[in-house]
Amino acid sequence: MVSLTSPPPSSRVLPPPRLPSISPLSFTVLVVVGALFIASMGQVAPSPEKLANGLPRMAELVGRMLPPNTDPGFLQRMGWRILETLQIALVGTVFGVIVSQPMGWLAARGISPLGALRHFPRALISLFRTVPDLVWALLFVSTLGLGAVAGTMTIVVDTIGFCGRFFAEAMEEADKKPQEALNAIGANRVTVLCGAILPDVMPTLINSSLFALEKAVRASVVLGLVGAGGIGQELKVAFDLFQYRNASAIILAIFAIVLAMEFLTDRLRAKFQ
Amino acid sequence: MEHVPVQNVAGPNLVGAGTGNPQIGPLVKPPAVTPAPQIIGARGLAKTYPNGQAVFAGVDLDIRADQRVALIGSNGAGKSTLLKCLIGLLPSSGGEITTLGERFMAAPSAAQLTRLRRQIGFVFQNHGLVGRQSVLTNVIQGKLGLPGSWRAWHQSLARQEWREEAMAVLAEVRLADKANARADQLSGGQAQRVAIARALIRRPRLLIADEPAASLDPAVGRDIMRIFSELARDHGITLVYTTHDMQHALDYSDRIVALKDGRVHFDRPTVRVSLRDMDGVFHG
Numbered sequence: 001m002v003s004l005t006s007p008p009p010s011s012r013v014l015p016p017p018r019l020p021s022i023s024p025l026s027f028t029v030l031v032v033v034g035a036l037f038i039a040s041m042g043q044v045a046p047s048p049e050k051l052a053n054g055l056p057r058m059a060e061l062v063g064r065m066l067p068p069n070t071d072p073g074f075l076q077r078m079g080w081r082i083l084e085t086l087q088i089a090l091v092g093t094v095f096g097v098i099v100s101q102p103m104g105w106l107a108a109r110g111i112s113p114l115g116a117l118r119h120f121p122r123a124l125i126s127l128f129r130t131v132p133d134l135v136w137a138l139l140f141v142s143t144l145g146l147g148a149v150a151g152t153m154t155i156v157v158d159t160i161g162f163c164g165r166f167f168a169e170a171m172e173e174a175d176k177k178p179q180e181a182l183n184a185i186g187a188n189r190v191t192v193l194c195g196a197i198l199p200d201v202m203p204t205l206i207n208s209s210l211f212a213l214e215k216a217v218r219a220s221v222v223l224g225l226v227g228a229g230g231i232g233q234e235l236k237v238a239f240d241l242f243q244y245r246n247a248s249a250i251i252l253a254i255f256a257i258v259l260a261m262e263f264l265t266d267r268l269r270a271k272f273q
Numbered sequence: 274m275e276h277v278p279v280q281n282v283a284g285p286n287l288v289g290a291g292t293g294n295p296q297i298g299p300l301v302k303p304p305a306v307t308p309a310p311q312i313i314g315a316r317g318l319a320k321t322y323p324n325g326q327a328v329f330a331g332v333d334l335d336i337r338a339d340q341r342v343a344l345i346g347s348n349g350a351g352k353s354t355l356l357k358c359l360i361g362l363l364p365s366s367g368g369e370i371t372t373l374g375e376r377f378m379a380a381p382s383a384a385q386l387t388r389l390r391r392q393i394g395f396v397f398q399n400h401g402l403v404g405r406q407s408v409l410t411n412v413i414q415g416k417l418g419l420p421g422s423w424r425a426w427h428q429s430l431a432r433q434e435w436r437e438e439a440m441a442v443l444a445e446v447r448l449a450d451k452a453n454a455r456a457d458q459l460s461g462g463q464a465q466r467v468a469i470a471r472a473l474i475r476r477p478r479l480l481i482a483d484e485p486a487a488s489l490d491p492a493v494g495r496d497i498m499r500i501f502s503e504l505a506r507d508h509g510i511t512l513v514y515t516t517h518d519m520q521h522a523l524d525y526s527d528r529i530v531a532l533k534d535g536r537v538h539f540d541r542p543t544v545r546v547s548l549r550d551m552d553g554v555f556h557g
Binding site for chain 1: 387390397402415418423426
């Protein structure tokens with residue numbers, strides 16, 4: 001019979017330590033990061049006085065923004081700009097998603113026909129993703145000129161950066177058994193992609209594409225700030241000319257667009273699950 | 274190893290037999306026993322993994338047309354590896370293989386592999402169906418790898434005769450009414466029947482099945498093996514399958530090849546294999 005009383009001291013097995021031990025290197029890194037945080041806080045974080053001084057100005061600004069401008073002429077102009085914003089988002093996302101599919105395939109580990117060279121499309125996708133969309137917008141405004149075309153190109157590049165990565169990861173995680181079955185009978189890479197991989201990852205592709213569309217609507221709203229078309233351009237003009245009632249109407253319109261888009265994409269995502 | 278050759282008897286055994294005319298008695302000739310064409314031949318086949326672990330060695334096999342061969346052995350005996358080596362999906366480490374007229378040493382050339390794949394149908398333990406595609410699309414995908422088959426990746430693009438052919442093989446596995454259902458909505462047995470249909474639509478000379486009933490309950494497993502066995506016989510297809518189910522091997526094969534300790538333990542016509550012999554493979 002096994003005794004449940006305390007074992008003699010010589011055979012006692014000690015439990016593991018309550019906290020994991022920390023290496024000297026990890027400890028040093030923690031101290032450096034902590035010091036950096038404290039030093040940065042003093043320089044860039046708002047002080048309570050600064051916040052207190054800013055509040056009355058904020059209240060004054062809000063006061064000058066109300067009521068939002070509902071002049072029919074202005075609303076009509078804003079409506080066209082909103083339509084342009086949605087066009088930029090939709091066209092940019094669709095082109096971006098289309099290009100992301102082969103890019104994701106070329107970059108996917110174990111699936112790409114490029115072998116080790118798949119790191120090139122992967123690096124290109126990373127470049128598209130890591131450079132902020134406003135920087136892309138500045139580049140396209142410089143090369144293609146002011147307006148919606150620069151905005152659309154920005155969304156295309158941004159979508160490839162976002163969807164390319166998710167598509168590649170989804171393809172890497174696709175069920176291998178159907179792929180093996182088709183490979184065994186001699187199906188080529190393209191037919192394996194179309195016949196087995198894409199159907200399997202389709203819900204993920206649709207989900208990612210809908211997120212990309214949602215993201216594109218938000219991005220295309222601000223692209224106008226650097227001259228890449230859309231409602232953002234109207235917002236910049238309103239602030240530059242101190243037309244705060246116009247600005248508040250535009251902000252409310254942006255809020256409504258983004259909310260509507262989130263609602264729509266949520267519904268579509270639920271449908272395609 | 275005990276090897277008993279299994280021969281197929283081609284053509285009539287006796288000239289005039291069954292005509293009801295005793296006058297032609299003097300024309301009686303001795304039985305003309307002609308071996309059926311060779312489908313798989315292996316001489317001194319060996320396989321060693323890169324880590325040095327030997328899977329099997331000195332395997333000799335001679336599988337003839339229209340035979341139904343069960344490859345048995347306990348888990349890890351190398352049945353699946355042997356099967357893959359025989360059809361060129363895995364390189365062997367020694368010996369010579371002749372499958373469907375293609376002779377190769379370690380692995381077939383790319384051209385040989387293409388020719389081999391066009392004549393072989395595969396059924397895997399896990400069926401390997403594309404879950405989100407329809408049953409009809411999955412069956413038509415069995416045409417992939419054949420010349421001019423790029424349109425076989427979806428039923429909506431497939432030629433009309435392929436669609437009709439797919440419906441015919443689905444009817445043979447009693448699943449024509451499920452043509453439009455998604456593959457991931459089928460039961461395990463139904464999915465395996467679709468996998469059989471997908472293999473049959475290639476009109477293969479050789480049907481390879483790796484543990485086709487292993488993941489199914491006993492009744493469904495027997496049903497699958499029966500369908501396999503009958504369809505292979507009806508279509509004149511040589512069937513080679515691995516199994517660790519003794520009863521499946523005894524009931525649904527003409528010949529049993531047993532692997533044990535990396536060698537062929539016995540290779541006999543099924544009628545000459547007893548349950549005791551089988552027990553020796555797994556427990557002896």
